[in-house]
Amino acid sequence: MKRKLKLVRWVLAIALLLTSIIPARIAIAFHQTPVPQAIFVLGSASERMRFAAQFWQSRQNLDIWVSDFAWELDADRRIFLQYGVPDAKLHLDGRATDTVTNFTTLAGDFANQRLQHIYLITSDYHMRRARAIATIVLASQGIVVTPVAVASQNQPSESLMRVLRDCGRSFLWILTGHTGSSLNPRLKSSLLLILKIKLH
Numbered sequence: 001m002k003r004k005l006k007l008v009r010w011v012l013a014i015a016l017l018l019t020s021i022i023p024a025r026i027a028i029a030f031h032q033t034p035v036p037q038a039i040f041v042l043g044s045a046s047e048r049m050r051f052a053a054q055f056w057q058s059r060q061n062l063d064i065w066v067s068d069f070a071w072e073l074d075a076d077r078r079i080f081l082q083y084g085v086p087d088a089k090l091h092l093d094g095r096a097t098d099t100v101t102n103f104t105t106l107a108g109d110f111a112n113q114r115l116q117h118i119y120l121i122t123s124d125y126h127m128r129r130a131r132a133i134a135t136i137v138l139a140s141q142g143i144v145v146t147p148v149a150v151a152s153q154n155q156p157s158e159s160l161m162r163v164l165r166d167c168g169r170s171f172l173w174i175l176t177g178h179t180g181s182s183l184n185p186r187l188k189s190s191l192l193l194i195l196k197i198k199l200h
Contacts, residue, residue, distance in 0.1 A: 021140075022135065022136065022139045022140060025139050025140070025142050026135070026139050026144050028142065029116040029117060029139075029142050029143060029144040030117070030144055032116055033116040033117040033144075034117070035117065036062070036117045036118050036119045036146050037062065037115050037116065037117055037118060038062050038063050038064070038065055038110075038113075038115050038118045038119070039052055039055065039056060039059070039062050039063070039064045039065065039118065039119045039121060040064075040065045040066075040067070040106070040110075040118045040119065040120050040121065040145070041064065041065070041066045041067075041121045041122070042067060042068075042099065042102050042120075042121070042122040042126070042130060043066055043067055043068020043069060043072055043076065043096070043102070044068060044069065044072070045123060045150075046075065046076075046079060047123075047150060047152075048121055048122060048123060048150050049066070049076050049079040049080065050079055050083070051121060051150045052064060052066075052080075052121045053079060053080050053082075053083035053084075053085055054083065055119070055121065055148065056083075056085055056089075057083070057084075060089075062089075062119075063089050063090070063091060064080065064085060064089055064090055064091065065091045065093070065106060065109075065110075065118075066090070066091070066092045066093065067093050067095075067096045067101075067102040067103075067105065067106055068092070068093075068094060068096070069094060069096070069097075070094030070095075071094075072094075073092045073094050076092060077090060077092060091109075093105060093106055093109075097181050098181055099126070099129060099130060099133060099166060100133055100137070100166050100169045100170060100173070100179045100181065101179055101181055102130075102133075103133050103134060103137040103138060103170070104137055104170075104173050104179055107137055107138055107140075107141050107143070108141075110138065110141065110143050111141045111142070111143065115143060116142060116143055116144065117143070117144050117145075117146065118138075118143065118144075118145055118146070119145070119146050119147075119148050120134055120145035120146065120147050120148065121148045121149075121150060122147075122149070122150065123149065123150050123152045123155065124149040124150060124151055124152050124155070124157075125152050125155040125156060125157050125158060126158060127147055127149045128157055128158060128163060129158050129162055129163045129166055130147075131145065131147055132163050132166065132167050132170075133166050133167070133170050136167060136170035136171060136174065137170045137173060137174070140174050169181075
């Protein structure tokens, strides 16, 4: 019992430390880079790609980063090419399996590119959760986001429970390098279904 209590105290102390560091890193990044340097689009919806392609038209100096399921990337690329976005401006990544991994799989790439400020594009109903994850995952790497929401058809905002769950997974990633995505039973069944489709 004493060991468990000690572990809980350690976890709370680390979480408190991280939550005090993150606002400082956000402030520094905003101060050093007040204007976004790239566009980051969360996948799984073609309307987000179309919106991002149109958004890019007035910001053609920026590269577009897309995190989506691997099997969606060809369709994503075609949408951007239809809108005149050159292939050289696209960075399409298919490693993510959910919203948390949208961020964790690319955080290192953004840091390697010395990006400190990016536009974050996703659907309006999804933005609260996406921003919460970004505030933990990307800000821990010294990267801030300017959110740009894509209007949806009366879709209700995601629940606070999902936001809190993914915040917990984001802190887990900072501490361990793992997000807990392998524990998602929905993900496992989806992957099995995709494998079956591909095999037939």
